Amino acid sequence: MGHSQQEILQIPEMDSGEKRLNELGYKQELRREMTLFKTLAISFSTMTLFTGITPLYGSSLLYAGPASLVWGWVVVSFFTWFVGIAMAEICSSFPTTGSLYFWAAHLAGPKWGPFASWCCAWLETIGLVAGIGTQAYAGSQTLQSIILLCTGTNKGGGYFAPKWLFLLMYKLDLLTYVCFGGLVIVIMLPLVARTTQSASYVFTKFDTSSELTGVSSKPYAVILSFLVSQYSLYGYDAAAHLTEETKDADKNGPIAILCSIGIISVFGWAYILALTFSIQDFSYLYDTSNETAGAFVPAQILYDAFHGRYGSSTGAIILLFIIWGSFFFGGLSITTSAARVVYALSRDKGIPFSSVWRKIHPKHKVPSNAVWLCASICILLGLPILKVNVVFTAITSICTIGWVGGYAVPIFARMVMSDKNFKAGPFYLGKARRPVCLVAFLWICYTCSVFLLPVYYPINWDTFNYAPVALGVVLGLIMLWWVLDARKWFRGPVRNIDIQNEKV
Template identity: 80%
Template sequence: MDSGEKRLNELGYKQELRREMTLFKTFAISFSTMTLFTGIIPLYGSSLLYAGPASLVWGWVVVSFFTWFVGLAMAEICSSFPTTGSLYFWAAHLASPKWGPFASWCCAWLETIGLIAGMGTQAYAGSQTLQSIILLCTGTNKDGGYFAPKWLFLCMYIGLTIIWAVLNTFALEVIAFIDIISMWWQVAGGLVIIIMLPLVALTTQSASYVFTHFEMSPKATGISSKPYAVILSFLVSQYSLYGYDSAAHLTEETKGADKAGPIAILSSINLGSFFQHSETSYDFSYLYDTSNETAGAFVPAQILYDAFHGRYHNSTGAIILLFVIWGSFFFGGLSVTTSAARVVYALSRDKGIPFSSIWRQLHPKHKVPSNAVWLCAAICIILGLPILKVNVVFTAITSICTIGWVGGYAVPIFARMVMAEQKFNAGPFYLGKASRPICLIAFLWICYTCSVFLLPTFYPISWDNFNYAPVALGVGLGLIMLWWLLDARKWFTGPVRNIDNENGKV
C-alpha cells in the first residue's frame, strides 16, 4: 500500500479519490496557484506610489524570509497529516479534544473564504490584463482604442470563472497536465520579461537606484508617514507569496504524499522567492494616470507599452507579453479552483457545510468533486458582481483572499506550537527541536500579515477608496461564529472518520 494511503487509513479515512498524482505534478499545481507574475510586476493597488522601487525590492526579500518559516511549519504538519482536508483537519487533530472542533471550524471557514476569494483575484487580474490587450490591439486610450466598460469586464470575469469550473469537472490528469504547462509558462515567461524589459526600454535605472531609491507620492496616495508607506508597499509581496498549501489539498491524490507534499510546498516557495521585481525608469505617478495610453487601469500594461512603443513605435511586443501575463492568471485561477473545490469537498465530507450531501458527491466517471467545483464558481461570481458599481473590488477581494487563506495557516501552526511534543505523530519531514521557534515566528508573521491587509490604502478615506475587507470579513466571520454558537457547536465535531481501523470496515 502507498505510504500516503496507509497514513490516510490510520487517520480514519478510506481512499476515495484517485491517487495518481506524482510529486512533479503536485508541485506544478502548487506553483501555479502562487501566480508568479503578481510578484514580478506590482499589481496590488498603488505599490510603486507608496515608497518607490527600493521598498518593493527589499519587501520581497523580507517577505520571502518569513514565508520560509510558515512553509517549514506547514511542511512538517503536512507530512504527518496527508489529507485533502489539510488545514482544518490539521487544526482538529493538533488542538486539544476540547478545542479541536472549534479550531477546525474556524480554520475550515477561513480557508474556504480565502480560496474562493482567491479565484476572484485571479479572475479580476485576468480580466484586467485582457482589458488592456483589447485596448492596445485597437489603439490606445489617447487615440480611440476600445476600453472595455464595466459590464464587459464583469462578463470576462464570469467567463474565466466558468471556464475554470468546466475544466475542473474533467479528470485531474487534465488539470495536472495543464498545470505543468503553467509552471513552465510562468518560469519561462517570467525570465523573458525580467531579461527583455530592461533591454527594450530606452532608459533604465542603475542597480543602486532600484535597491536604494525611496520615493513617496503623498499627493496621489494621501500618505505622508514613511513607515506606513513602507508597510503598504510590502502588501504586493505578501499577496504574491501564498498558495503553496495547494500541495496539501492534493495529498489524497498524490503518490507518497507524506513525502511529496512537504517537498512540493517548500519547492514552490523556493522557486517563487527566486524571482524579483522588474524595474526600469518611470514616472510612477504617470503609471496610474487615467489619461495615459492604457487608461491607468493596469500598471504592467503601461510599463510594457512605454518600453516597446518607445523603441519600436508600436505596441506589438507589449501585447505579446501581456498575453504571457494573462496566461499566468488563467493557469493560476485554474489551480486555485482545484484547491477550493477540494477544501469544500473535504468539509462537506465532514458535514460542515449546509446540504453537505450534495457538495461531497464525486463525478461518477472522473472521480472529482464536480458539485463542489460549481459551488465555488457560483460564489466567486457573486463576489464579482460589485464590479458594476465599486472601483476598489480588486483591493477588497485580494485582502479577503489573503486574510482568509493565510489566516487559515495560523490555526494549525498555533496548535502545533502549543501541543505536547510527545503527542505529535511526526511524518518523514520532522523539524525536531526547531519546530516550536519556527512555528512561533510563522504565527507572528501571519498575524502581522492579516492585520496590515485591513488597513486603509488611501487617504483621505472616501467611499471610492475605502478598504471594504474589514466590513466583508466582519460580517462573514460574524455570521459563521454566530452559527457556531447557536447551532454548529452542538453537532460539528471536526473531521468525521469513514473507516474503522480496528476491523478494517468502511
C-alpha cells in the same frame, strides 16, 4: 479457502500516503496518481509569478518608491520560509485533502479540536474562494489592457472596456476555470527597454507619493508597499490540498510546499527587478491620459519598452497575453484547491447541503459540484464592480486574511501541543518546531492585520477598504452558527473507515 503465499506476495505494497490516510481514519476515494512534479506544478501555479505581483505592483510602487518594493520582497520571503517549514512538518504527518482544518482538529486535541477545526475550515474556504475571484479580476484587468492596446491605445481612440464589459469578462474567466513564461519577460523586458533605471534608483530610491495616495506617513507607506509581497507569497498549501491524490504524499507534499516557496522567492524578485529597471517615466505610469489610461502600471511599462524600441505595441500585447495566461492557469489551480477544501468540509458535514457538495463525479473522480459552488460564489462577489472602484482591494484583503489566517490555527496548535502526542512524518523539525512556529504565527498575525488597513486617504466610499466589514459579517454569522447550533454536532473531520478493520 485462503490465498497461497505466492498470491499474497503479489499484492502491491500500499502507497505510504494512502497508508497514513487509513491510519487517520479515511479511506482512499480520490484517484491517487499525481507525481511530485504534477503536485509541485499546481502548487507553484497557485502562487505563480504574475498573479500576485502584477495586479498590486503599481500601487505598491506608488506608496514608497522602488527600494521599499524591492527589499520588501526579500523581507517577506524570509518570514514566509518559517510559515512554509512549519506547514511542511504538519503536512508530512497529516497527508489529507482536508489539510489545514484536519490538521487543526488533530493538533488542538479532543477538547478544542472541533472549534479549531471549524474556525480553520471556514477561514480557509473564504480565502480560497475569494482567491479565485482575485485571479479572475486581475485577469480581466490584463485583458482590458490588451483590448485597449490592440484597438489603438487610450491616446489613439482605443476601446477601454466599461464596467459592464469588465464584469462580463470577470464572469467568463470564472466559468472558463471550471470548464477547462515568466522567464521570457524577466530576461526580455530589460533588454528591449531603450533606457533602464540605475541600480541606485531601483535599490535605494525611496519616495512617497502622498499627493496621489493621501498617505503622508513614511512608515505607513512602507507597510502598504509590502502588501504586494505578502499577497504574492502564499498559496503553497495547494500541495497539501492534493495529498490524497499524490503518490507518497507524506514525503512529496512537504517537498512541493518548500520547493514552491523557493522558486517563487527567486523568480518573483527577478520579475519585480525586471519591471522596476524598465521604468521609463515614473510619473507617466499613473497618468490617466497615457496609452493604458493609467489603469494598469505593468501594461504601461511593457508598452513604453516595446513602443520606445520598435515603435509598435505588438511585443507588449504578446507579453500581456502571457501574463493573462498566468492568471488563467493560476485561477484553475486555486479553483482546484478551493473545490478540494469544500469537498473535504462537506465530507465532514460542515457546510449546508453537504450531501450535494461532497458528490464525486462517477467518471472523473473529482468533486465537480464543489467546483461549481466556488465559481458561483465568486460571480456574486464580483457584482460590486459595477458601482465600486475598490473591489479588487477588498477581494484581495478577504482572500489573504482568510487564506493566510487559516495557516495560523494549526501552526499555533502545533506550537503549544505536547510533542509526545504528535506522530511525526518523514519531515520532522524536532526541537526547532517551537521557535519556527512562533515566528510563523506572529508573521501571520501581522499580515492579516495590515490587510485590514485603509490603502488610500481621505477615506470615502470610493477608497474605503470594506474587507473588515465583509469579513466581520461573514465570520460573525459563522461564529453565531457555531454557538447556536454547530457546536452541538460538529466534531471536525469524520472518519469514514474503521481502523481496526484495516489491520491485518
